[in-house]
Amino acid sequence: MPGILEKIAALEHEMAITQKNKATTTHLGSLKAKLCALRRELLNPEKAGGKKVPGFEVQRYGNSRVALIGFPSVGKSSLLTALTGVESEAADYEFTTLTCIPGVVHLNDAKIQLLDLPGIISGAAQGKGRGRQVIATARSADMILMVLDATKDDAQRQMLTKELEDVGIRLNKQRPKISVNRTKTGGLKFNATVPLSILSYEMCHGILQTYKIFNVDVVIHEDASIDDFIDVLEESGTTPRVYMKCIYVYNKIDMLSIKMVDTLARQPFTQVISVRQKMNLDGLLDRIWQELALVRVYTKKKGMFPDFSDPLVMTPQRGNKFLTVENAVGMLHKSLLEEFKSALVWGTSVRSSPQICGKTHELQDEDVMQIQKLTQAERARKSHGKKTGQTVAGTGIPVDPKAARDKKDKAPLKT
Ligand SMILES: Nc1nc2c(ncn2[C@@H]2O[C@H](COP(=O)(O)OP(=O)(O)OP(=O)(O)O)[C@@H](O)[C@H]2O)c(=O)[nH]1
Ligand SMILES: [K+]
Ligand SMILES: [Mg+2]
Numbered sequence: 001m002p003g004i005l006e007k008i009a010a011l012e013h014e015m016a017i018t019q020k021n022k023a024t025t026t027h028l029g030s031l032k033a034k035l036c037a038l039r040r041e042l043l044n045p046e047k048a049g050g051k052k053v054p055g056f057e058v059q060r061y062g063n064s065r066v067a068l069i070g071f072p073s074v075g076k077s078s079l080l081t082a083l084t085g086v087e088s089e090a091a092d093y094e095f096t097t098l099t100c101i102p103g104v105v106h107l108n109d110a111k112i113q114l115l116d117l118p119g120i121i122s123g124a125a126q127g128k129g130r131g132r133q134v135i136a137t138a139r140s141a142d143m144i145l146m147v148l149d150a151t152k153d154d155a156q157r158q159m160l161t162k163e164l165e166d167v168g169i170r171l172n173k174q175r176p177k178i179s180v181n182r183t184k185t186g187g188l189k190f191n192a193t194v195p196l197s198i199l200s201y202e203m204c205h206g207i208l209q210t211y212k213i214f215n216v217d218v219v220i221h222e223d224a225s226i227d228d229f230i231d232v233l234e235e236s237g238t239t240p241r242v243y244m245k246c247i248y249v250y251n252k253i254d255m256l257s258i259k260m261v262d263t264l265a266r267q268p269f270t271q272v273i274s275v276r277q278k279m280n281l282d283g284l285l286d287r288i289w290q291e292l293a294l295v296r297v298y299t300k301k302k303g304m305f306p307d308f309s310d311p312l313v314m315t316p317q318r319g320n321k322f323l324t325v326e327n328a329v330g331m332l333h334k335s336l337l338e339e340f341k342s343a344l345v346w347g348t349s350v351r352s353s354p355q356i357c358g359k360t361h362e363l364q365d366e367d368v369m370q371i372q373k374l375t376q377a378e379r380a381r382k383s384h385g386k387k388t389g390q391t392v393a394g395t396g397i398p399v400d401p402k403a404a405r406d407k408k409d410k411a412p413l414k415t
Contacts, residue, residue: 004038004041007038008035008038008039011031011034011035011038012035014031015028015031015032015035018031025198025200025203025226026200026202026203026206027206028226029203029204029206029207029226029229030206030207030209030210032207032226032227032230033206033207033210033211033230033233034210036230036234037210039166039167039239040234040237040238040239056099056100056133056136056137057100058100058102058115058137060113060140061102061104061111061113062104062110062111062112062113063110063111063112063294063313063315064110064112064113064142064143064292064294064315065112065113065115065140065141065142065143066112066113066114066115066141066142066143066144066145066288066292067115067117067137067138067140067141067143067144067145068080068114068115068116068117068145068147069117069120069134069138069144069145069146069147069160069164070119070120070146070147070148070149070156070160071119071120071121071148071149071156071160072094072095072096072118072119072121073092073093073094073096073119073149074119074147074148074149074156074251074252075090075147075149075251075252075275075276076097076116076117076119076147077089077090077096077097077101077116078090078251078275078276079116079145079147079249079251079273079275080101080103080114080116081103082275082278082281083103083105083114083281083284083285084103084104084105084114085103086101086102086103086104088101088103088116094119095118095119097116097117097118097119098118098130099118100115100116100117100133100137101115101116101117102114102115102116103115103116105285105288107285107288107289108289108296109296109308109309109310109311109313110294110296110311110313112288112292115137115141117134117137117138118130118134120134120135120160120163122159122163123163131163135163135164135167135169138164138169139167139168139169139242141244142244142245142292142315143244143245143246143247143288143291143292144164144169144171144244144245144246144247145246145247145249145288146160146161146171146246146247146248146249147249147251148160148248148249148250148251149250149251149252150250150251150252150253150255150256150260150261150264150272151252151255151256157248167239168231168234168239168240168241168242169241169242169244170231170241170242170243170244171244171245171246172244172245172246172268172269173243174243175231175232175241175243176222176224176228176229176231176232177220177221177222177224178218178219178220178221178222178224178228178229178232179217179218179219179221180216180217180218180232180233181216181217182213182215182216183215183216183217184215185215186215187214187215188201188204188205188208188214188215188216188218189216189217189218190204190205190218190220191217191218191219191220192219192220192221193219193220193221194220194221194222194223195223196220196223196224197223198223198224198225198226199220199224199225199226199229203226204218204229207226207229207230207233208233211233213233245269245291245292246269247269247270247271247284247287247288247291248267248269248270248271249270249271249272249273249284250264250265250270250271250272250273251273251274251275252274252275252276253272253273253274253279253280254274254276254277254279269291271283271284271287292315293316293365294313294314294315294316294365295313295314295316295323295363295364295365295367296311296312296313296365296366297311297312297313297314297323297328297363297366297367297368297369298311298312298366298367298368298369299311299312299328299332299368299369299370299371300368300369300370301370302370306368312328312331312332314327314328314331314363323362323363323364324359324360324361324362324363325343325345325357325358325359325360325361325363325369326359326360328343328363328369329343329359329371332371336371336373337359338379339373339374339379340359340371340373340374341372341373341374341378342356342357342358342372343356343357343358343361343369343370343371343372344356344357344369344370344372345357345361345363345367345368345369345370346367346368346369347363347364347366347367347368348364348365348366348367349361349362349363349364349367350367354370356372
């Protein structure tokens with residue numbers, strides 16, 4: 001019996017020799033789905049018999065996690081040391097780093113955990129080297145810095161991207177706009193809201209058979225590819241797709257001509273640096289900040305200055321896309337939500353500062369928030385479900401006219 005790796009190789013070979021035309025696309029779609037199933041099996045540690053390797057289980061710390069991924073000796077450890085001050089051994093031989101080394105960058109009041117990892121080589125996803133552990137750590141990150149050697153050719157970038165794609169990591173890409181809803185009966189219902197150039201009823205039918213999904217409503221909202229469709233089907237599987245920001249970091253530009261550096265720097269999501277010459281490290285930090293798009297919310301107590309040293313930091317990458325007042329209050333303390341009446345918000349998310357906001361209000365970076373709690377009587381009224389007159393948007397709680405008249409709360413924010 002051939003092993004999983006042989007089966008994968010055989011499928012990849014079959015796909016490579018199959019001519020790509022209208023008649024074969026459905027067949028190719030099924031092959032892709034099968035390939036995906038094998039990779040899933042390989043990555044599932046219990047089935048693949050994989051063991052946890054010590055030195056990789058690093059505790060999450062700070063507001064975001066950024067992983068350094070790259071081939072051996074591109075300068076990952078040198079970069080970690082330069083940005084965080086944590087000594088990670090750097091040397092001119094490959095595989096100097098064998099475990100995961102964490103460091104912390106303090107960036108605009110937020111703490112960013114940076115992870116230095118062993119170099120990965122082609123075939124990492126299939127378990128070569130420490131590839132599988134490195135990639136599992138990468139999956140846990142909010143962002144990837146793909147560190148590349150600017151003096152080498154660009155095949156490294158494509159190979160690494162493929163390695164990451166093989167384990168379900170999608171770089172700088174949004175989740176495909178496809179909805180798939182299982183039904184009890186009725187077979188496949190297939191609809192598209194835009195013209196499709198690749199996907200068709202037959203093709204999706206074939207792929208769904210591989211997944212043993214027979215009764216389902218599929219609606220396609222963009223001109224998606226076969227891979228996009230499979231990505232959505234894999235969502236409920238063992239390796240759901242993760243959509244992550246990636247910055248391509250070309251290191252060692254001290255070895256290149258200015259013209260070559262300029263060409264590299266013009267690519268999207270790219271930063272060029274030299275750790276050795278300390279070139280553009282600030283530019284890289286700015287870019288990390290920009291791409292993480294963290295939202296800092298400063299809290300203040302009534303009549304007091306806001307606490308500018310310790311903001312609540314919310315991470316859009318971690319799923320809570322809607323950075324609402326409710327999320328922010330929940331981060332302070334879950335029990336506060338019970339007592340929550342409304343929030344006074346100063347900043348760019350409101351028309352006039354301060355504004356009385358309900359739980360669903362979406363906050364923006366550098367907003368200031370002051371929580372107004374329910375009084376005993378209001379809590380009692382809330383639990384009895386009595387509603388009278390004007391309510392605070394999103395809460396269903398009556399606006400207290402006395403509080404609204406409170407001059408102190410309306411006073412501009414002290415700066
Ligand atoms: N010219 C030049 N060399 C650099 C630069 N940054 C790092 N190096 C050198 O590149 C070599 C490898 O650096 P490391 O930091 O060990 O690279 P790594 O990616 O961590 O390597 P592994 O842990 O083995 O995967 C060392 O000899 C560094 O001194 C740079 O900006 N320019
Ligand atoms: K090295
Ligand atoms: Mg290293």
